[in-house]
Amino acid sequence: MDISISGAALPTRGAVAVGVAKDGKLTPAAASLNEATGGAIRQVLKSSRFTGAAGQSIEILAPANTKLDRILLLGLGDAASMTMTDLEALGGRTVGAWSGSGVKSGKIVIDDPDLAASSKLSKGAVQAHIAIGARLASYRFDKYHTRLKDEDKPSLGELQVGTRAAAAAREALDELDKVADGVFLTRDLVSEPANILYPQTMSERCQELSKLGIKVEILGEAQMKKLGMGSLLGVGQGSDRESRLVVMQYSGAKKKDAQPVAFVGKGVTFDTGGISIKPAAGMEDMKWDMGGAGVVTGLMAALAGRGANVNAIGVIGLVENMPDGKAQRPGDVVTSMSGQTIEVLNTDAEGRLVLADALWYTQDRFKPQFMVNLATLTGAIIVALGSEHAGLFSNNDELADRLLAAGKAVEEKLWRFPLHKNYDKDLKSPIADMKNIGGGRGAGSIIAAQFLQRFVNDVPWAHLDIAGVTWSSAAKPTVPKGGTGFGVRLLDELVRRHYEG
Numbered sequence: 405m406d407i408s409i410s411g412a413a414l415p416t417r418g419a420v421a422v423g424v425a426k427d428g429k430l431t432p433a434a435a436s437l438n439e440a441t442g443g444a445i446r447q448v449l450k451s452s453r454f455t456g457a458a459g460q461s462i463e464i465l466a467p468a469n470t471k472l473d474r475i476l477l478l479g480l481g482d483a484a485s486m487t488m489t490d491l492e493a494l495g496g497r498t499v500g501a502w503s504g505s506g507v508k509s510g511k512i513v514i515d516d517p518d519l520a521a522s523s524k525l526s527k528g529a530v531q532a533h534i535a536i537g538a539r540l541a542s543y544r545f546d547k548y549h550t551r552l553k554d555e556d557k558p559s560l561g562e563l564q565v566g567t568r569a570a571a572a573a574r575e576a577l578d579e580l581d582k583v584a585d586g587v588f589l590t591r592d593l594v595s596e597p598a599n600i601l602y603p604q605t606m607s608e609r610c611q612e613l614s615k616l617g618i619k620v621e622i623l624g625e626a627q628m629k630k631l632g633m634g635s636l637l638g639v640g641q642g643s644d645r646e647s648r649l650v651v652m653q654y655s656g657a658k659k660k661d662a663q664p665v666a667f668v669g670k671g672v673t674f675d676t677g678g679i680s681i682k683p684a685a686g687m688e689d690m691k692w693d694m695g696g697a698g699v700v701t702g703l704m705a706a707l708a709g710r711g712a713n714v715n716a717i718g719v720i721g722l723v724e725n726m727p728d729g730k731a732q733r734p735g736d737v738v739t740s741m742s743g744q745t746i747e748v749l750n751t752d753a754e755g756r757l758v759l760a761d762a763l764w765y766t767q768d769r770f771k772p773q774f775m776v777n778l779a780t781l782t783g784a785i786i787v788a789l790g791s792e793h794a795g796l797f798s799n800n801d802e803l804a805d806r807l808l809a810a811g812k813a814v815e816e817k818l819w820r821f822p823l824h825k826n827y828d829k830d831l832k833s834p835i836a837d838m839k840n841i842g843g844g845r846g847a848g849s850i851i852a853a854q855f856l857q858r859f860v861n862d863v864p865w866a867h868l869d870i871a872g873v874t875w876s877s878a879a880k881p882t883v884p885k886g887g888t889g890f891g892v893r894l895l896d897e898l899v900r901r902h903y904e905g
């Protein structure tokens with residue numbers, strides 16, 4: 405779908421979307437369409453529950469006295485207090501209404517003077533956010549559909565967002581587009597089935613980021629063995645696919661040797677559970693158990709694409725967790741790169757084993773300002789938070805607060821959980837420095853985080869448990885069903901607010 409910025413004039417053909425503020429207050433564009441149609445919009449306000457409240461929308465088909473196909477009325481609510489994600493939702497709702505409707509081209513003209521006057525966003529940013537919301541909503545993963553009928557393909561080919569500040573809006577959109585490119589990359593990776601995307605092929609996708617100026621290193625099993633990564637390697641040893649560690653470096657800081665920020669991802673390209681095998685029902689979901697690694701990869705693409713003024717490191721541990729004759733057994737003891745030994749009591753608690761070595765390696769080699777890791781780590785976080793918030797665990801209040809605030813701003817919300825030494829006794833092993841699961845049924849997500857904390861060596865660190873937010877079964881205005889890309893915009897916003905320049 406081609407989404408672009410254009411002038412503010414109302415179109416005379418195709419579809420048009422305009423805003424109505426709360427209590428039925430027409431924006432200038434809506435007022436002029438109301439007039440052109442002999443009062444059709446006022447009539448809708450009288451005869452339906454559409455009042456212009458935030459989140460509402462309603463369509464007028466084949467409006468009289470015009471050559472338009474349809475008019476979409478978008479509720480703005482209190483126009484003066486709209487946030488950037490509210491604006492993005494307008495673009496998303498428009499794509500939702502038109503994408504498969506038969507409409508081929510459309511234009512959004514939101515010209516509320518309250519919005520313009522009060523918006524904390526810079527000139528042009530209002531329309532840029534509407535446009536990026538539309539683009540985020542337009543994502544599809546249909547490369548494996550070879551027999552789609554025309555009526556099942558999107559009809560909408562072209563969408564314009566009109567504004568008098570077109571030049572400024574285009575400039576703002578260019579930058580947002582780079583971040584959306586990163587989100588799309590993450591969604592693509594997460595959507596791929598595990599026979600296509602496995603450690604080697606995912607590392608090849610990362611290698612492609614070198615065209616954005618990112619330095620990409622790929623470590624194989626021999627190199628990881630030399631480094632002593634027995635924890636990560638144990639997870640992959642039951643798979644025919646070789647494990648990989650991918651290190652991505654983006655150097656965008658003005659000061660070349662500025663201390664980097666670091667992002668670390670769990671990349672289990674398929675999680676059968678290993679010998680502690682999972683039940684059959686729903687196991688297909690475990691193709692997206694590389695979601696954390698997918699976010700790190702998309703984030704690196706976003707930062708490099710928009711030329712962020714920061715030095716950033718992305719490290720992802722790629723393994724396939726399979727049961728076979730070579731697989732690791734419950735009770736095995738492995739030695740991690742940190743030197744700490746781990747009794748593997750449950751081979752399905754494998755993400756923490758991968759991260760143990762990836763985190764240790766990252767702090768040891770790069771001495772970063774902070775590390776944020778992302779992982780589809782525990783089912784327990786889904787029980788606690790569902791799909792509205794991801795779990796946040798951190799040893800550093802400043803980093804945690806910054807993450808919480810960035811998440812709110814981009815609608816990728818986090819909820820902080822505690823870490824406390826009293827949970828540690830649950831990780832005691834009679835034979836090794838620790839075991840990889842707790843003893844009882846309680847606090848599964850916290851115990852997993854306590855485990856990770858043993859491998860961060862007191863570097864400011866946060867762990868995002870994204871098991872509940874990586875894949876969505878209910879579409880939101882700017883997030884279609886499937887891979888969400890949750891985390892890319894959040895961490896881009898974190899960097900933008902605090903770590904550039």
Ligand code: BES
Binds near residue numbers: 782
């Ligand atoms: N990848 C799973 C967690 C998961 C579950 C992600 C559902 C997304 C949806 C993880 O490797 C896992 O299996 N965790 C176990 C840990 C347990 C064995 C301590 C879990 O949550 O059951």
Ligand code: MN
Binds near residue numbers: 675751752753754755
């Ligand atoms: Mn598992």
Ligand code: ZN
Binds near residue numbers: 672675752755781
């Ligand atoms: Zn897993």
